[in-house]
Amino acid sequence: MAILEICTYPQKVLLERAELITDIDQEVAKLAGQMAETMYNAPGIGLAANQVGVARRLIVADAAPRTLESNLVVLANPEIIAAEGEVTSEEGCLSVPDCQAEVKRYEKIAVRGLDLRGEEVVIEADGLLAIVLQHEIDHLNGVLFIDHISRLKRDLFKRRLRKNMAKREA
Numbered sequence: 049m050a051i052l053e054i055c056t057y058p059q060k061v062l063l064e065r066a067e068l069i070t071d072i073d074q075e076v077a078k079l080a081g082q083m084a085e086t087m088y089n090a091p092g093i094g095l096a097a098n099q100v101g102v103a104r105r106l107i108v109a110d111a112a113p114r115t116l117e118s119n120l121v122v123l124a125n126p127e128i129i130a131a132e133g134e135v136t137s138e139e140g141c142l143s144v145p146d147c148q149a150e151v152k153r154y155e156k157i158a159v160r161g162l163d164l165r166g167e168e169v170v171i172e173a174d175g176l177l178a179i180v181l182q183h184e185i186d187h188l189n190g191v192l193f194i195d196h197i198s199r200l201k202r203d204l205f206k207r208r209l210r211k212n213m214a215k216r217e218a
């Protein structure tokens with residue numbers, strides 16, 4: 049296992065649509081394991097493959113990472129098949145450091161995807177898990193949480209992120 053490097057805005061892999069996974073093979077299972085380890089290490093509650101530079105449709109999430117039982121969700125090719133309600137909460141993202149903003153999401157969702165055995169699963173989620181799953185599926189479509197906020201605030205964040213990046217590269 050290994051901790052992977054997390055890509056940050058405005059790296060291109062974060063802004064593009066990730067590719068469908070056609071085979072759940074050893075490589076996908078290994079990537080999922082490394083993504084989970086990277087997420088727990090960060091620490092974070094969700095991670096999409098393109099956040100570690102891999103443009104494939106794979107996400108991991110754990111909305112209760114501090115409980116003893118693992119609540120790890122791993123899904124390939126996740127898609128929202130039903131949604132209801134509305135909830136607004138503060139979000140952040142490992143790929144958009146030092147930025148938080150209120151984002152409006154569906155309150156409850158059903159997500160269909162493939163597990164690591166290649167079997168179709170449907171996860172019904174509400175609360176934090178529903179929010180995380182929507183955030184991660186957005187990532188696979190090249191969408192960041194800052195794309196859901198006001199343009200004024202987004203521009204402010206983008207300036208801050210570019211400035212921080214320039215500082216790191218200096």
Ligand code: NI
Pocket residue numbers: 140141142143183187
């Ligand atoms: Ni994120």
